Amino acid sequence: MLDMKSHVHDPLDSSLPGAESISGRETGTPGTGVHRDRMATRQFTPGASLILVGIRGSGKRSLGFVAATALKRRFITEDHYFKEVTGLTRQEYLKTRGSQAFQQRDIEVVSLMLETHRTGCVIECGLGSLTRPVQDHLRRIATTNPVVHLVRDIHQIQKLLGLDDQSVRRLQEGDPLHRDCSNFEFYNLEDRTRIVAEDGSPDPQSAAYAFKLQDVKEDFTRFVRFITGPGTDQSSYDSPFVLLETPPEQRPYTHSILVWSSDLRSDRVNLPELESGGDAIELCVDIWEPDLLNTISQQVSTLRRNAQTPIILSVDTASLDAAKGNGSTATYFDVLDHALRLAVEYLVVDLSESRADVTRLIQCRGQTKIIGQHVFAASSRVTWQDEGCITMYRDAEKLGCQLVRLLRVGTSREENSGVHEFANMIRSLPGHHPPLIAYNIGRLGRTSQVFNSILTSVTHPAIVRAAENERDALITSRDAVRALVQSYVLDPLKFCILGANVSYSLSPAMHNAAHRHCGLGHVYTIPESPSLALLDQLRQESSFGGCSVVQPWRVEMYHKLAAKSRHAEAIGAINTVMPLRGTADGVMYPLPEQANRRNQAGPVLGWYGENTDWVGIMTCIARHLSPRNAISAKTTGLIIGAGGMARSAIYAMLRLGCRKIFIYNRTLSRAEEVARHFNSWAAAPQPQSASASAEVVRVLHSLQDDWPDEASAPSIIASCVPADPDGDQPPANFEMPMQWLGSPTGGVVIELSYKPLETPLLKQMRRIRSDNNRPWVLSDGLENVIEQGIAQFELMTGRRAPRRLMSLEVLRNYVGEGGRFDEKTIQARLDGMHS
Incomplete structure (x- = not known):
């Protein structure tokens, strides 16, 4: 049960007794080493309550509700709990009892709230977190629970709360104290408003559409799931083919885009373009300024929002030594400690630093993976064949690093074969060992960079470097993949689509553009005579890479599979078929190896089935579901x-x-069959599910029926009937019964048909929304086509999809009843989906 009030200003001003800041305490600025003495392990028992602290306007109330929803926990606010314990609001208590009594009682109540709700909750700490006793309590709790300090641009807070400059200064003075009593930090970026012209495009992209909190909701949801989730060292995933479920160090030929802090600060990075071209983003800190930690917090949040990939954080020690001299070691570890507070997915640690400091850092890492790194200078006499390289790797392993990165400044091309031999030697060691990243840096090392298997640093066309650095990445991900294809490590493959009405499919344009963008030599086509029998012919082609499957064969093809994902099994239908390969003598590779052999030809021994339709639908729902819903x-x-x-x-x-x-279908028996399928599935024990429900899907018998009294009116509606004629059958022409549209807060309507794009249902919902002003958000079929296609491309190739490019190709190639979209409409839709 979520205890949630609307997002309002804190009822007390920071100048009131009990809300004063504490002066004269250490605040953990770079070089002080304050945090290093109090670091918790950041490993929590399952269900440990999440606590949010921060100044007024930082977003504690709103983000607390987001976190509680994401984690399925009770949400407790300090205001609500105070009234629950005392019977009075904080303002009433202050007015009737006086400031001294209020101050004492407020501290007692906040301490009680924190102590009695140690598990299963998300807790919002209000102004009590600015008092010494509560901060002491928070420090103790931070050893067993995640305590997140929310940070926000002070100018945005001033604008939001309408504060004068003196009040702003008081807030700024108090906020560093939150950093000292928390173990995590989240920088609350402003949401981007999606606004375009009314031109017949989907409603999320219309002029009146401004979706507050949507971006930060996604950002914070990922953040809290990461810091409270299971260990990232887990070896079993739902599907080895799904990028989000398999970390980049477990996939072949992955790349991290190297971004320098100085370039980011100087706006030399086109952020939206970073969505593709890498499997991670490495932020290398090379600026040294008084407000450094806040800068790093903001930059990490900015990269996460734009790239939505894991973040690797490293420090340019050369620029640090030049700037700090004797104080460089303290500053170095303050930055690394801060990176752990930001819960970056990977943190690079210099193996030449103090062993004790490195060990302490690893013990405090939480879910962050530590990459132990050593860079051999050009002047170093150590070669890849020397025992020193093995020793360095072994030392990193003994320290507890999750990955090891050994780099050497290349001085000749011949050294590239040496690093290849070294990597093979490490891989041949018996037992389990940390993944190795090893290559030569600089122009002479580009060959070794291409053939390094995991997380090679790459550059990106979106980055403009101001000055060269010997650590600069010199190749792009596309360069590397092209080189692998030209070297016959990866093979050009053939893909296609199978279904009854595929002549107007947008899949070829979408997939082929993505193949070219990523440097792959694949081709995606529409067969002249699509049929299920064609699959038997394709099985004889070693270069067949997979196919999309559309109606009417989604269910029929399901029964021809040798293996399928648990998602496809739960749905009972597929839309993606991929070849299962094996040796020439007929031995099929295990699924993890199948995933790692994508983009490589070979004998086809069977079929693997997956479903990305649900991914597209889920993405569209989540994108357009407002916080109220x-x-x-x-x-x-x-x-x-x-x-x-x-x-x-x-x-x-x-x-x-x-x-x-609830499900409605013209043919009642088919609706009942679907309901039985899912009710049976839901009644069985599910992974990561505390309980099972015997009936999650119920059938509606008639459009004339009233909405069932025992259920709330629907706020999520998905129309899954074709609006275009199906053979001799007339189009569905479905419209919603008015008695089913009683949701007072509106909701989301997902239309999955896109021929025609403006279906009778969407036309009806626009009229209804205009008449009663209910906030219904409408998503047409093209949006789902794009989202499921993006998921399908990543599934088939194992490469990050260029989302904006694939969306652009769909919009440019779609021909509707009114012809093609003009450029203005295309741009408007792109901004709405990818702003």
């Missing part, structure tokens, strides 16, 4: 249709946490 125990979903796409929509809603779903 956040999924809770009362949330109701409605599915129209009972085919393969309807199954995917039900699964998407279930994955989002909706447990009350």
Whole structure:
């Protein structure tokens, strides 16, 4: 049960008694070493309560609700709890009892709140966190619980709260104290407003559409799931083919885009372009200024929002030594400690630093993976064949590093074969050992960079360097992949689409553009005579890479698979078929190896099935579901249709946490069949599920029926019936019964048909929204086509999809009833989906 009030200003001003800041305490600025003495392990028992602290306007109330929703926990606010304990609001208590009594009682209540809710909650600390006793309490709790300091641009806070300059100064003075009593930090970036012209494009991109908190909701959800989730060292994942479920060090030929802090600060990075071209982003800190830690916090949040990939943080020790001299060691570890507070996915640690300091850092890492690094200078006499390289790797392993990165400034091309031999030697060691990143840096080392298997540093066309550095990446991910294809390490493959009506499919344009962008030599086509029998012919082609499957074969093809993901199994339908390869004598590779052999030709021994339709639907729902309609125990979903796409929509809603779903279909028996399938699935024990529900899907029998009294009106609606004619059958022409549209807060309507784009349902919902001013957000079929295609491309190739490019190709190639989109409409839609 979530205890949630609307987002309001704190009722007390920071100048009131009990809310004073504490002067004269250490604040952990770079070089002080304050945090290093109090670091917790950041390993928490499952369900340990998450505590949020920060100054007024930092977003504690809003982000607390986001976190509670994401983690499915109770949300407790300091204001609500104070009234629950005392029977009075804080303002009433202050007015009736006086400031001294209020101060003492407030501290007692906050301490009680923290102590009695150590598990299963998200707790918002209000002004009490600015008092010494509560801060002492928070320091103790930070040894067992995640305590997150929320930071926000002070100018945005001043604008939001309408504060004068003196009040702003008081807030600024108090905020560093939160850093000293917390173990994590999240920089709350402003959301980007999606605004375009009214031109018939989907409603999320219309002029009136401004979706508050959507970006930060996604950012903070990922953040809290990371810091509270299971260890990142887990070796079992739902599917080895899904990029999000397999870390980059477990996939072949992955790349990290190297971004320098100085370039980011000087706006020499085109941030939206970083969405593709790398499997991670490495932020290398090379600026040294008084407000450094806040700068790093902001830059990490900025990169996370734009790239949505894991963050690697490293420090340019050469620039640090030049700037700090004798104080460089203290500053170095302050930056690394701060990176752990930001919960970066990877942290690079110099193996030449103090062993004791490195060990302490590793013990405090939480979910962050430590990359132990050593760079052999050009003047070094150590070669890749020397025992010193093995010793350095072994030392990093003994320290507890999760990965080891050994680099050498290349002085000749011949050294590239030496690093290859060294990497093979490490891989041949018996037992389990940390993954190795090893290559020569500089122009003479580019060959070794291409053939390094994991997390090679690469540059990107979106980055303009102001000055050269010997650590600069000189090749792009596309360069590296092209070189691998030209060296016959990777092979050009053939892909296609199978289905009854695929002549107007947008998949070839979307996939081929992505193949070219990534440097792959693959080709995606529409067969002249698509049929299921064609698969038997394709099985004889060693260069066949996979196919998309659309109606009416999503369910039929499901029964021809040798293996399938648990998602496809739960849905009972697939939309993606991939070859399972093996040796010439017929021995099939295990699934993890199948995933690592994507982009390589070989004998086809069977088929693997996956479903990305549900991923596209889930993405569209999550993108457009407002905070007011956040999924809770009362949330109701409605599915129209009972085919393969309807199954995917039900699964998407279930994955989002909706447990009350109704289905309507003209043929009642088909709706009942789908309901039985999912109710049977839900009744069985599910991974990571505390309980099972026997009935999650119920059937609606008639469009004339009233909405069931026992359920809330639906706030998530997915239409899964074709709006275009299906053979001799007329189009569905479906419109919603008015008695089913009673949600007072509106919701999301996902239309999965896109021929025509403006379906009868979307036209009806626009009229209804205009008439009653209910906040319904509408998503048309093209958006889902794009999202499922992006997921499918990543599944088939194992490469990060260029999302904006694939979206652009779909919009440029779509021909609707009104012809093609003009450039203005295309740009508007792109801004709405990827702003």
